[in-house]
Amino acid sequence: MFIDEAKIFLKAGDGGNGCVSFRREKNIPKGGPDGGNGGNGGDIIIESSLDLATLIDFQFRSHFKSKPGEYGRGSNEFGKNGEHLVIKVPVGTVVRKIASGHWPVPSSEITNEIIADLTKAGERIIVAKGGQGGRGNTIFKSSTNQTPRTAEEGTPGEEITLKLELKLIADVGLVGYPNAGKSTLISKLSNARPKIAPYPFTTLEPYLGIVRRENESFVLADLPGLIEGAHKGKGLGDKFLKHAERTRIILHVVDMCGYEGKDPASSFRTINGEMESYNPDFMKKPQIVAANKTDLEDARGNLDAFTKEVSGKGYKVIPISGITGEGLDTLKHELFKLLSQEKVKV
Template sequence: MFIDSAKIKIKAGNGGNGAVSFRREKYVPKGGPDGGDGGKGGSVIFMVNLGLRTLQDFRYKRKYRAEDGQNGGKANRTGKDGEDLIIKVPPGTLVKEEETGRVIADMVKPGEKVVIARGGRGGAGNQRFATPTRQVPNFAKPGEEGEELSVILELKLLADIGLVGFPNVGKSTILSVVTSAAPKIANYHFTTITPNLGVVDLGDDSFVLADIPGIIEGAHQGVGLGHEFLKHIERTKLLIHVVDISGSEGRDPLEDFEIINDELKKYNKQLAERPQIVAVNKIDITENLEEKLKNFKEAIEPKGYKVFPISAATSKGIKELMRYGAKMLKELPETVIVKPEEKYVYETKNEEDFRVYKENTVFVIEGKWVEKLIASINFNDYESLQYFQRSMRKKGIIDALEAKGINEGDTVRVEDIEFEYYK
């Protein structure tokens, strides 16, 4: 089963907390601070693995978390960094941020690595806060939280050549004849509902061929399974446009040809400009073949299309078609890959970090930043309280409280801690 999209949640590791510790040595009754820094949280890294062809694994596991950094220790010991989490994806995986839809990474090259969520920095131990005037800092910084986000994974085929055309024109049969792929083949529309891949081995040359599920009129608007099918063509260098010259489905082959190209153009103009070889199939069951073939060629060859009459059922003309495709591939440049947008990096902003409001007579402060700060403060230590007040002012929280009309002696609450406000 070919899975071409998945949604997963990833969480980088949190940084370890800095330690509050003091030297305790014999004959050194008042040793200085020696609390070590916390370790860095592990990052979530995506890596291209050539051995993977689908996103199947992401159906069964949808939450991924890197290791947290360890807390700092006494004697200036730094906490161990958390291990990075490596998530392997197939080549051609597009990584998008679910919330914004922006492209974070386009994973193509073998072994390519991209950091999708960065681990939090470790907090500073109390030894870093020692100054000539503050010799006994009784506080340390907590570690930062690692980035967390939901991402959409999309696998766009890295096929060299894509087979396109209406349902039942013989694309799956062609693929089964020239590769070891074994698509299910039957005579009804949407026989193929997911792309099938196969390697065409010509002895001295080879390439990847994809049977793109049948496109119908209105596909660019999502008719049928339009959008799901069309997006798989975007990376192919070359298209083999298969038409049924016999008209066995009651359709006109020339009209089919124009409709498919129109759908490609409406979906993506670059697709319509992709080089095409035209494979006129089912010549073995076509009545008045020469006349129909002559009329078809006269209509499209002046536009620059190369036409190959073939029979997928009997393999007639198939080898010549594949060799011509291999020849064209060598002359074509790589297809344009989706350019990732600049990765969104969360920047600390006052309005996002905290919220100040009045609840009856109590001024309430909410937000992760201030909650972390509170967790690192020793409220029985004067210097620690001074550090707390300076940090609150620097962050803009004091200004926000004053804007809400706070006065000296009023009560302030952060989580379950209450204290009186004094300038």
């Protein structure tokens, strides 16, 4: 299952208390203070990793604690620091702080502030600091106080609730109506092999594939289909559109036969309208239009009118057939060309 959101609760280790102790040895009647310091609590660290592809692990475990610091001991022995805890998340995870303190917190304290956007592998952030160890009584010895009977307590480790949100990182995102042929296309252009079937909503989760050409490559994302009203939750809704937010180019696949008998140009407008309602920035991304299924006669019949209208609005329309492979070289060439242009870089 592809899970791209999770809420997690963290408690970093408390600092260990300092110790109150005095030297007791034969022949040394009044040994001075020898209570050691407590150790620091372990931090909780989030690290991005390419080994994970979804946030599914957090469905099964959402509470995490790191180790506390040990208490200080007599003979000036310091308590050991608690071990840090490293939580791995997939590359592309956005980390939001929902709130500090023990969950639940009053709604006025909910922040949702973004504290990290982990776009590269191996990035690390400390999300919850362990507590400080308390100092032992040795430290409080002075000329006026030879026998200090106080030591500090360790401070508590931080508590925090986070929201993790995975946004796939791809260069090109495939969007379009269900059944338009997006998965067929990605399976022809890349190494991805999503399920293909002659009914809508076959793809229920995003897929990534790598498109290669000599020594160049880019990442293409197949996304579940959109329908009118997706931004209000219709069909599979717009929850997968966030994965297209970080793509540099939108590849819009349109079934030239029309979705459920609709005119392909109106389908094209509907999908763009859905993307715009979700995030107006989508319309600033370069968009290439793949006019698909041109191996079918019905499709060819609609192609001219469609191309005229859509290219009239400034879009590049490339007729293709995911089944016969017609037009795919041109499409691939256009995508590489556009990606290499500076203005498209994010």
